[in-house]
Amino acid sequence: xxxxxxxxxxxxxxxxxxxxxxxxxxxxxxxxxxxxxxxxxxxxxxxxxxxxxxxxxxxxxxxxxxxxxxxxxxxxxxxxxxxxxxxxxxxxxxxxxxxxxxxxxxxxxxxxxxxxxxxxxxxxxxxxxxxxxxxxxxxxxxxxxxxxxxxxxxxxxxxxxxxxxxxxxxxxxxxxxxxxxxxxxxxxxxxxxxxxxxxxxxxxxxxxxxxxxxxxxxxxxxxxxxxxxxxxxxxxxxxxxxxxxxxxxxxxxxxxxxxxxxxxxxxxxxxxxxxxxxxxxxxxxxxxxxxxxxxxxxxxxxxxxxxxxxxxxxxxxxxxxxxxxxxxxxxxxxxxxxxxxxxxxxxxxxxxxxxxxxxxxxxxxxxxxxxxxxxxxxxxxxxxxxxxxxxxxxxxxxxxxxxxxxxxxxxxxxxxxxxxxxxxxxxxxxxxxxxxxxxxxxxxxxxxxxxxxxxxxxxxxxxxxxxxxxxxxxxxxxxxxxxxxx
Amino acid sequence: xxxxxxxxxxxxxxxxxxxxxxxxxxxxxxxxxxxxxxxxxxxxxxxxxxxxxxxxxxxxxxxxxxxxxxxxxxxxxxxxxxxxxxxxxxxxxxxxxxxxxxxxxxxxxxxxxxxxxxxxxxxxxxxxxxxxxxxxxxxxxxxxxxxxxxxxxxxxxxxxxxxxxxxxxxxxxxxxxxxxxxxxxxxxxxxxxxxxxxxxxxxxxxxxxxxxxxxxxxxxxxxxxxxxxxxxxxxxxxxxx
Numbered sequence: 030x031x032x033x034x035x036x037x038x039x040x041x042x043x044x045x046x047x048x049x050x051x052x053x054x055x056x057x058x059x060x061x062x063x064x065x066x067x068x069x070x071x072x073x074x075x076x077x078x079x080x081x082x083x084x085x086x087x088x089x090x091x092x093x094x095x096x097x098x099x100x101x102x103x104x105x106x107x108x109x110x111x112x113x114x115x116x117x118x119x120x121x122x123x124x125x126x127x128x129x130x131x132x133x134x135x136x137x138x139x140x141x142x143x144x145x146x147x148x149x150x151x152x153x154x155x156x157x158x159x160x161x162x163x164x165x166x167x168x169x170x171x172x173x174x175x176x177x178x179x180x181x182x183x184x185x186x187x188x189x190x191x192x193x194x195x196x197x198x199x200x201x202x203x204x205x206x207x208x209x210x211x212x213x214x215x216x217x218x219x220x221x222x223x224x225x226x227x228x229x230x231x232x233x234x235x236x237x238x239x240x241x242x243x244x245x246x247x248x249x250x251x252x253x254x255x256x257x258x259x260x261x262x263x264x265x266x267x268x269x270x271x272x273x274x275x276x277x278x279x280x281x282x283x284x285x286x287x288x289x290x291x292x293x294x295x296x297x298x299x300x301x302x303x304x305x306x307x308x309x310x311x312x313x314x315x316x317x318x319x320x321x322x323x324x325x326x327x328x329x330x331x332x333x334x335x336x337x338x339x340x341x342x343x344x345x346x347x348x349x350x351x352x353x354x355x356x357x358x359x360x361x362x363x364x365x366x367x368x369x370x371x372x373x374x375x376x377x378x379x380x381x382x383x384x385x386x387x388x389x390x391x392x393x394x395x396x397x398x399x400x401x402x403x404x405x406x407x408x409x410x411x412x413x414x415x416x417x418x419x420x421x422x423x424x425x426x427x428x429x430x431x432x433x434x435x436x437x438x439x440x441x442x443x444x445x446x447x448x449x450x451x452x453x454x455x456x457x458x459x460x461x462x463x464x465x466x467x468x469x470x471x472x473x474x475x476x477x478x479x480x481x482x483x484x485x486x487x488x489x490x491x492x493x494x495x496x497x498x499x500x501x502x503x504x505x506x507x508x509x510x511x512x513x514x515x
Numbered sequence: 516x517x518x519x520x521x522x523x524x525x526x527x528x529x530x531x532x533x534x535x536x537x538x539x540x541x542x543x544x545x546x547x548x549x550x551x552x553x554x555x556x557x558x559x560x561x562x563x564x565x566x567x568x569x570x571x572x573x574x575x576x577x578x579x580x581x582x583x584x585x586x587x588x589x590x591x592x593x594x595x596x597x598x599x600x601x602x603x604x605x606x607x608x609x610x611x612x613x614x615x616x617x618x619x620x621x622x623x624x625x626x627x628x629x630x631x632x633x634x635x636x637x638x639x640x641x642x643x644x645x646x647x648x649x650x651x652x653x654x655x656x657x658x659x660x661x662x663x664x665x666x667x668x669x670x671x672x673x674x675x676x677x678x679x680x681x682x683x684x685x686x687x688x689x690x691x692x693x694x695x696x697x698x699x700x701x702x703x704x705x706x707x708x709x710x711x712x713x714x715x716x717x718x719x720x721x722x723x724x725x726x727x728x729x730x731x732x733x734x735x736x737x738x739x740x741x742x743x744x745x746x747x748x749x750x751x752x753x754x755x756x
Contacts (some may be wrong), residue, residue, distance in 0.1 A: 359629040360604020508576040
């Protein structure tokens with residue numbers, strides 16, 4: 030073992046009356062470990078949320094949404110769809126009538142909400158967004174049993190069936206079979222022309238759409254494309270085409286291709302293909318901004334931990350001033366002395382970083398695994414360290430042996446691991462009542478290995494830098510003054 | 516006298532001053548002194564005359580304000596810091612009034628430390644250190660820590676430590692100053708024996724008159740100057756007997 034390592038390792042371990050230093054070494058290691066673990070966990074959660082949102086979004090969302098820049102209706106859409114499908118990467122297309130519309134439920138006499146109505150062809154829409162998998166109930170907009178029943182018992186005209194976003198239905202207090210009145214437009218009163226009356230269409234609620242995407246579940250109703258065209262009196266015309274690609278990442282390039290290949294006259298309007306990235310840009314850029322802010326804050330956490338190392342080392346240097354004098358007397362150079370303290374700090378930093386990485390990854394694993402952990406083990410978790418501590422205290426009265434120390438350390442690690450295992454459960458947004466905000470039910474965790482390596486390197490670097498000043502301070506002690514230090 | 520063997524250290528017009536603001540405290544004021552090979556030299560004088568300062572400068576722990584210290588006619592303070600540390604490691608052994616053992620290391624490790632600094636082979640060094648501990652009569656205590664040793668034992672460990680690299684000169688600052696009579700005698704016996712066997716030069720700073728009578732030469736410092744240098748005949752006679 031090299032001389033500097035020999036001395037530094039002894040100072041780290043320290044004995045009996047100097048045990049103070051070894052305790053502060055442990056605290057310093059703990060500080061770095063907690064910092065690193067927090068960073069890894071928080072970034073994993075943020076990455077998880079971003080990827081979770083993305084995956085969920087992409088699973089049930091068109092990759093490219095094609096429309097005219099003024100959102101107006103256009104005819105001859107089958108030809109345009111054929112043009113779009115001619116592009117290699119296009120997997121599926123769905124013609125859609127998309128509009129905003131006022132609603133009032135049958136039990137209400139005022140407009141309760143304004144919702145988005147999406148007129149779709151269920152088969153084509155399925156190919157793009159997997160629509161029917163997310164509907165509880167039927168997607169047969171024309172011949173559902175609810176529609177038949179409503180037509181039998183009601184004297185109003187039933188235009189068709191509607192699948193309503195689950196949360197929207199809950200908000201409006203609607204169950205399957207209820208009639209929802211859509212306000213298509215306002216018409217003049219036949220008797221008094223200064224009055225306006227709503228032109229209503231009655232739709233029977235045949236199912237609920239539950240995508241766990243707040244934006245749809247809260248705001249959307251789905252009707253058949255023919256019904257939608259009839260509502261607006263736009264037979265054979267649509268205003269939007271939804272496109273699914275073989276690879277969502279290709280969206281920007283394909284969107285430009287679609288704009289170029291679909292032919293419109295100047296009078297019809299300018300084609301505008303928007304990618305899913307553009308549509309969700311505010312969300313994803315907010316997430317990215319949040320991540321940058323978090324990384325900065327987390328770097329500060331590690332910086333704080335590194336101050337711990339610096340102060341530990343400065344205290345060690347103060348404690349060891351006389352020793353430094355002795356070592357210089359014995360022929361140790363400034364470089365030797367500097368190395369001793371740098372090794373000490375680097376060992377603290379390295380152990381802290383390794384421990385923190387292990388802790389962070391363990392937490393990530395625990396939070397993402399679905400194992401059921403019985404809560405009465407908490408008691409055991411509390412008892413275990415106490416029993417251990419008592420055993421250690423008892424044992425201390427007798428000469429310690431390496432084997433016993435190793436066993437005690439192993440037990441401690443197992444105890445802490447066990448505590449973690451029992452304490453940490455996957456955080457369920459549903460339990461917290463947050464699933465409608467986060468658009469998912471369970472906190473997603475995604476470990477970004479590149480970032481784990483990055484944070485390890487950063488932590489080691491910061492810890493190493495933190496050793497420089499105290500080590501320099503030790504190296505520059507004057508031997509004679511150091512020897513006389515009390 | 517042993518000065519026929521040649522001069523090991525030559526101190527030429529050595530000055531050392533300390534400054535407290537503008538006030539200058541002149542501790543050494545033109546010391547000229549030769550230390551011969553294998554010589555036992557005692558430096559005596561009242562407290563505060565600069566004995567320890569002189570020893571620190573000879574031992575390269577401190578630099579002089581003016582003047583030079585020549586080992587084999589080479590001015591050691593021309594060396595850069597790192598080389599000076601290496602020189603100190605190889606050529607000079609120290610024994611202090613307060614042993615200055617490292618508390619976290621066993622007696623054996625303390626003795627070996629000087630050689631470990633050079634990254635010499637651990638096993639070889641430990642063997643040598645064991646032999647030295649055996650020589651100072653502490654072979655049994657090699658795994659003990661300084662706080663488990665008595666004052667005299669600690670000082671003997673410190674002497675063994677000073678010898679690990681077989682230096683040409685051992686500098687001792689009041690080596691018996693902190694010991695009771697019996698321990699002092701043992702330590703001194705050890706020093707004389709060492710000097711006789713290994714031929715190392717010893718420069719001993721002391722108040723101890725008894726000790727001063729047993730050395731080859733005594734140098735007295737007064738107000739930072741050498742005022743007298745005499746041969747201790749008594750010691751020579753004792754040694755010859």
